[in-house]
Amino acid sequence: MRIPAVAPVVSMLGLLAVLTACGGGPQATPAAVSPTPTTAVVSAGGTTSAGASTTPSAKPKNTPAAGVGDTAKSFKAELDMQRQDVAMVTLTNTSGHSVTVQGWPDLTFTNAHGDKLSVPAQKVEVPGPGPSITVVAGGSVFAPVEWTEGDKADDSTFVADGVAVTPPGGKSPVDTKFVGVDGTTPGYYEFDLKSVKIGTFQPSTHNLLQF
Secondary structure, three states: OOOOOOOOOOOOOOEEEEOOOOOOOOOOOEOOOOOOOOOOOOOOOOOEOOOOEEEOOOOOOOEEEEOOOOHHHHEEEEEEEEEOOEEEEEEEEOOOOOEEEEOOOEEEEEOOOOOEEOOOEEEOOOOOOOOEEEEOOOOEEEEEEEEEEOOOOOOOOEEEOEEEEEOOOOOOOEEEEEEOOOOOOOOEEEEEEEEEEEOOOEOEOOOOOOO
16 A cells, blocks of 8 residues: 655665565574564544544553454554655454554564564654554554665675564564555565664554654
């Protein structure tokens, strides 16, 4: 899903997406992205998950999804490119009943060997602190992501060709689809990353990209 850009254009940072089955570049030291808790904000208008209702929260927190057993079977996710350095996480409820989501997604980047990469991740209140969101069966919530590109020749750059989304408080990633800026899913894609910023889940895409 593409949404209109509403924030100022930032410097174009690279995402290399090629329709091949292999890729190169130095590999980073395996590790996991470390989460840091926060929440989300209700924005009027935009694209809203059908039937979703929200409850404002006074204190930041990252709440495990309520009404969910195995999160890997209860959700699916997409990482939809909006610009070369900005994407949107779309988390969809596939559990068959309403669930409650609050906070941020966790992103796990992997290299060509399937090893987890320790990409520095900062969880920020973008587009703002926000609510507990009740997501009906088949409904979705949305979170913005921005990253800083690195040079593949630099040892501090993480070369990733895989990404997976974990819902707030979840113990395992869910099935995650990558969608390029052109709306297609390439056979191979690559991120050359130094760091990532992750925004809060929202019930709407309105004013989502506020980095």
